[in-house]
Amino acid sequence: MKTEKKSPDSLYGEDKEQIEYDRLQQKKADDLTAKIDNEFNKRNGNLTQKEPLHRKKIEENSTVDEIAEILKNNTIDQIVIAGEKINLPESKEKLQGLKPDLDAYTALYLLNNYNKKSLEDTYGKYSKTSIVKKDGTSEDFHGDKNISEKLIERDESFINKYKNDDKESIRVFVDTGGEWLKVEKEGETTTIYIDHHGEGKRLPTSGTKMMMEIMEKAGILKEVPLWLHKFTEFVNDIDNLSYLEKEKNGKKIFNESYFRNEWPNSMNALAEKQIPFETFLELCESGKIKDPSKSFTEDDLNGELGNYKIGENTIKDLCRIQREEVNNTLIGIKNSIDHNTENGLHLETKELGKIIYHDYFKIKGKSNIILDHLAMKATVAKGFNTYISWNENKKYKRFFINSVESKSLDEITKRLNAVDPGCALEIRGSFIFGKINNLTEEQFLNIISPDILKNVKPKIDKKNKTINTSETNKKDEKTPEVITDGEFNNFVDSNLVDEKIIKDIAEKHKNQKPLSTREEAIFNNNIQKVEKILLEKKDLENKVVKEEKSDTITTDTETESVIVKNETLEEKKVIEKTQESKVEKNLEIARERYFSEYTKCKKEADKQNLITRTKNKILNIFRSKENQKETKLEDFFTEELNEQKKEYDKARIEKGNEMYSIKKAELEKSGLTGKDLDTALTKYKATEILSKIIIEEKQKLLDIRAESAPVKIALWKKMLDGYMKIKPRWKRVALSTALFTAAAGAGIVTGGMFAGYGLATMAGMKFGYSMAIGAFAGHSAKGIDWAKSGADERFKKEQNENKLKLQEQFSKNEISIEKYEEGIVSLELAEKKRARNRTLLKAGVGIAIAGTAGFMAYDAMGHGISHAAVDATSGPAVPHFISHGTVEATADHGQGAISTIKELQHNLKVEYGNNIENAPASVKHILNTDAHKLAQEYGMYKPGQDAESVLIKSGEKFTVDGNGNVKFENTLLEKGSDLKGSATYEGRMVDTDHSGMKTGGNLNQDTLNQKVLPNESMQDSLNNNVSPSEINGETIISGDNTTGVNQDLINNEVLPDGVNQDIINNNVSPEGISTDPGNFIDNVDNLKHLDFQNPDHVISLTDNNASLKMQFHYDPDGNVDGVDVGGNTYNSGENPYVLASEIQKLDNHTQLDADIDIFKMTSEARFLDKIPQDTYEYKYLLHEVVGKQKDIIENYGNVLNPDKLVGDAAETVSHVKNAVEITSEQLKLLNDENIHHLFPGENGMKIWENIKNNPVRTSIDIKVTDVAKNYTDFISQIHKIHNVTGLSPDINESNGEYIIRATKYLAEKGRLNEIKL
Amino acid sequence: MFNEINKNIVVTLGINMLPVENQKEAMERLGAIVYQEVMLRALDILTEEDKDAFEKIIEKDSNPETLFGFLSEKIPNLDEIVREEAENLRKESSDIMSEIGK
Secondary structure, three states, X not given: OOOOOOOHHHHXXXXXXXXXXXXXXXXHHHHHHHHHHHHHHHHOOOOOOOOOOOOOOOOOOOOHHHHHHHHHHOOEEEEEEEEEEEEOOOOOOOOEEEEEOHHHHHHHHHHHHOEOOOHHHHEEEEEEEEEEEOOOOOOOOOOOHHHHHHHOOOHHHHHHHHHHOOOOOEEEEEOOOOOOOEEEEEOOEEEEEEOOOOOOOOOOOOXXXXXXXXXXXXXXXXXXXXXXXXXXXXXXXXXXOHHHOOEEOOEEOOOHHHHHHHHXXXXXXXXXXXXXXXXXXXXXXXXOOOOOOOOOOHHHHHOOOOOOEEOOEEHHHHHHHHHHHXXXXXXXXXXXXXXXXXXXXXXXXXXXXXXXXXXXXXXXXXXXXXXXXXXHXXXXXXXOOEEEEEEOOOOOOEEEEEEOOHHXXXXXXXXXXXXXXXXXXXXXXXXXXXXXXOOOHHHHHHHHXXXXXXXXXXXOOOOOOEOOHHHHHHHHHHOOOOOOHHHHHHHHHHOOOOHHXXXXXXXXXXXXXXXXXXXXXXXXXXXXXXXXXXXXXXXHHHHHHHHHHHOOOOOHHHHHHHHHHHOOHHHHHHHHHHOOOHHHHHHHHHHHHHHHHHHHHHHHHHHHHHHHHHHHHHOOOOOOHHHHOOOOHHHHOOHHHHHHHHHHHHHHHHHHHHHHHHHHHHHHHOOOOHHHHHHHHHHHHHHHXXXXXXXXXXXXXXXXXXXXXXXXXXXXXXXXHHHHOOOOHHHHHHHHHHHHHOOOOOOHHHHHHHHHHHHHHHHOOOHHHHHHHHHHHHHHHHOOOOOOOHHHHHHHHHHHHHHHHHHHHHHOOOOOHHHHHHHHHHHHHHHHHHHHHHXXXXXXXXXXXXXXXXXXXXXXXXXXXXOOOEEOOOEEOOOOOOOOOOEEEEOOOOOXXXXXXXXXXXXXXXXXXXXXXXXXXXXXXXXXXXXXXXHHHOOOXXXXXXXXXXXXXXXXXXXXXOOOEEEEOOEEEEEOXXXXXXXXXXXXXXXXXXXXXXXXXXXXXXXXXXXXXOOOOOHHHHOOOOOHHHHHHOOOOOOOOOOOOOHHHHOOOOOOOOOOHHHHHHOOOOOOOOOOXXXXXXXHHHHHOOOOOOOOOOEEEEEOOEEEEEEEEEOOOOOEEEEEEOOEEEEXXXXXXXXXXXXXXXXOHHHHHHHHHHHHHHHHHOOHHHOOOOOHHHHHHHHHHHHHHHHHHHHOOOOOOHHHHOHHHHOOOHHHHHOOOOOHHHHHHHHHHHHHHHOOOOOHHHHHHHHOOOEHHHHHHOOHHHOOHHHHXXXXXXXXXXXXXXXXXXXXXXXXHHHHHHHHHHHHOOOHHHOOO | OOOHHHHHHHXXXXXXXXXXXXXXXXXXXXXXXXXXXXXXXXXXXXXHHHHHHHHHHHHHOOOHHHHHHHHHHHOOOHHHHHHHHHHHHHHHHHHHHOOOOO
16 A cells, blocks of 8 residues: 655655655656566466566576676666665654665665775766565555665765656666566666565575675675675675574574573664664674674673664663563464464474464454564574464455475465465565465465364354453463563563572473463573473473483584575685685584584483482482482593594694694795794794684583573673673783682682782772781681681781782783793792691691690691681581591601601591590590500500610501591500500510600700601601600600690690689689780780781780790791790700790780780771671671681680670671580580470481481472471471571581581571571 | 693793783683683582572672682682683693694
8 A cells, every 4th residue: 555645845844856856756666566566466377467567588597797797887777675664754644664674775885885986987877766665565665765865875866867867777676676686678778686585495695695796796896894794694694584594503593592582682683673774884883793693792781882872762772672572472472372272273284394373363352463573583483484474454464474494385375376366476485475365264274284274173263263261361360370560571671580480380380280471481481490490290301301312413414504505605705715624624523523422411411410309309308318429520421422522632633733834834935944933833823723722612612511501691691701801901811810820729719819809909908918818718718727827827828929919910011921830830839848847847846835835836837736626617616426437647747656646636636626525435535645655555655665666657547436446557456435445556666766865855966867767667857847855755755744845734734834724714804914905905906017927027015014026937938947035046946845935934825825816806807897798708707707706715715805806896796796605515405405396206306317317408409398297397497597597508418417517607696596496 | 739731831832932912811711711611610519599699699790709709608619620620721721732733
């Protein structure tokens, strides 16, 4: 229908010339429409129609060459291009007009802007343009002069043309005319068709592509920039919808999820929104859109691109609108499927595959809507092949068939026209346009396939087209929607939906309740999550298997066919130019095979994991944890995969060598030789080859893996964006360097690195200072024992800081990468050396200092003895009253028997913690007996005899099993609780007393310098860091009365001089200890300025009104090798007992130790209020402060008021004050009470015993409704504990262990009442 | 710990021969690979509940600092994973690149 044209002035407000021009445009368009209508009729054999007036076929087989020749040597007088119906922008009456479509626009853009010929040479003096709708069937037509002006910058010519002359010589149809490339001559007029909408199926191309090819052939095409190449490809994809067919790894990219989530945020989608051509060009040319074939990222949409305004909307708005339209269309498609299924239509035929049939049926009184421009895309996205619409509305009376199964369209067209001549027109082998003249719907469907209606009774009529709304309502009443309007709108806007809604939808699906269209939309959009939920059902497991089977590897043939199918002229050109090497192809094949196999293995592993978890949930909640092992990906690696990996690596090497050889030849040809050649090649290898063979290949595999990652792909991209956008750049380089070189060392990536870069930024702290906090954060995250000595912390801090400094220097161009690596290696070596020295030192001086010496001293000397072990998650060590594992002490670093026994004592103490009262008698005995005495009991030490010491070989060990059986190697020394004195070990005894010294006190250089000792014995002596007393102690010391050391002190049984037990026990201020806040603050203040890393730093402390100075000496490896105390200098080579004694003399050293720990804690606490509370850093730090304070209270007998401990951070950590000490007995009692509540009755405890050791993860994951009645209270309680504490279960942590950990955790926070039953 | 591969990796790959800017670029790209590997492995380890939480965090703040913070809380051996993935990439790179241009 032609649009009634109003007063032209009212439309355009132009002058008379313009009005005349418009009128002529209209006329020409009418003529063309008539011509195309005639052609339409002619092709379909409607002989009653008039023969075309202007058409006389001159040449049937015109070629690109011929057209090129004409355009090269002639001017164009008329361009006829395809247009799309639009609302005229200036029209208040909402008149419609035609605007050139993207393809036509781009083709002319090339002709006008990338033409070596000038516009004057390209166009005739009176050239003009005409726009018609591309299928030629539309009568709606209106010239849009504004667009024409922009297209052909010869508007004056148009007007002049109609004023002066009507003669035409060369007329070019672009993207319209219904012919493939063709030349027709009629009298003086030559008509060229550059159209890809002719009859029959051909390779996907476009007017743009054809134009480019012709211009190139004619030699008039200027060099086309890369962005325009990409743009033309994009136009080609849009025009042919070829992006619907694209595949990745044998799978179509365009599926429902992609259509719903990715497509709306793409240029492909924007192209549907009548965006001005110039806007597209501007976006691509300016680089705002680098690759029009890719979807916009979230950052794009939230950034400059998203805010780019097109008319009244931003691009982000348009994407949102498009997303809504997609959702609505998918809803319409689903309605159609449901409706047709209900009506019994069989919509799958041999010719057309699976069909979506849309007949505008009524749903609740309104026509079901499937938006035309999205219909085929939605069809493909749903996995169907053909879209058919039948619209009997008087206004339209049209039918339409669009199919990817195009072979039969010609046949169907013929069949339709045979019944109703002229009703159908096949276009481009992809679709059929049709007019409803005489056909009925039944006839129409039967012509397509008689099978469609075979099960339909009665035949389709209007009644059947209306869904029984009352029935629908009934259905809705039975199964109310789980989503509200607001939630659904939010889903449409943001693509986000609450987890509960997904679960509810999954539940409905599981129970075979019908889903509403909105629920279906959410279901499809979250199919992965839903599937995981539904895997609980066996049939869904089968579904997974089925999907697996359908996952076939793309064969070479298939790949080739795709390549051929999509091959365009440009692609051909590129392929011809690059001549892909055989090596490259080998690599592609090897990669494809490896990736396919890898994907299979990964899927199998994922599937197995899911099934295992689900089975565990449903069937075996109480399965023992031994059977709950997490499957590892490596376990699913097949031999085939290993083979494919080898082949893939081989192909990579081959490709790398090919690149190398080509480059080498190239360089040699340029005259490069010798060292210069080698250097150039090395650089080439480190850039191009590394990039191609390693980085790009790894990225390809990562991309594939990311597709199946359990996060949405958009989020994955966002995650990567987050990484790539770390600013300033040097930080990104530093992080990358740390990651790749793994120079980070323990904790630095998760703690130190981000403390250095993140916390520093957040809190505005100095780089180095923040490291201290970072190291703590790292420890927390890793579950490192908090109570490790301060020296370890300082050393690690120093190491981390130095590593970060190196990374920073490298990143800021201050050092080369070689220097960086050298530095890292040196630091790592120092770490190793330190670890070794510490181990040796531990054997020598550890115990001696432990009970008496100041914290700082043994701390700085790298002592290994810790305070009570504190688990980073749970706080101080949790007594294991349920069972204990085997405890060992191995003579693997040179110890003798006594040292090894001491180590055993230490390890037992750690293992049993505060639960010693429940320990087996043998363990108590070991812990309560001096090591020398034990050595005598065990027959390993016989003082007074010539051969007084047993010979211990390296690697021999003591073991104490959970029942308390004590063994040295295979000799049972003590038998658990049945202690009956000790057995003796019958080993070889040796005389190690070479010094003749019977008492310690002075350094025995003979012993220390002894170089030749049997490898397997008394290796302590080889170490200069150990004391002669201790060395001799292996042979002669009885353990009592050694100079300066009270063994009771070592065993911590009594307090050293100067410390009043009351102070510790009763929290009173003793005489002599300064409790004056000012004095305390002075000390802390001094300590705050302590530079642990400065070897020359002198520590000044006011302690009990005495002024003391302490200064440590360090060796080149950072180990303390001496100390000045009170004006006396002691070297580590000297008797450490002396050092210990001196330190002992520091009055009130308990106060001093506490001060130091307090300082550390307050240092951390100070930063709490500088860190936002909702960050992880805050959580870590708070936890550490709490843990530290607890540690202080435990270790220093609560000597200080906890209120004073936290200083400035008192308020922040105030809840710490509510912390309660809970003994293991209390803990047990509390839990027993709870358990009795949970499992009442006679058999309650038996039930508990059965499940106590089962994995708690299962208990947390399972629903209360899914367990037997006996367990519901227990599962509820576990859920409650989990919610209250927020503690994640550790791998393989049992129900019993978790409850204890959580109870302990809550006790520390004063929140026990929250879980008490 | 730094092993022989670590010691020689920049030499094996020839990165030490490049101008500083190229060295940094190489490090950025290699680091990004390790980052992705670590994230994928971490995702396999997280519980469903934690994965959901992780998604929400990414939506809110995709800064690696935040993400590592979360993961290190949930995965005790995250540092070990970082180390392993770095080692894997270094070994693979070393094995392949050392065979090229011999």
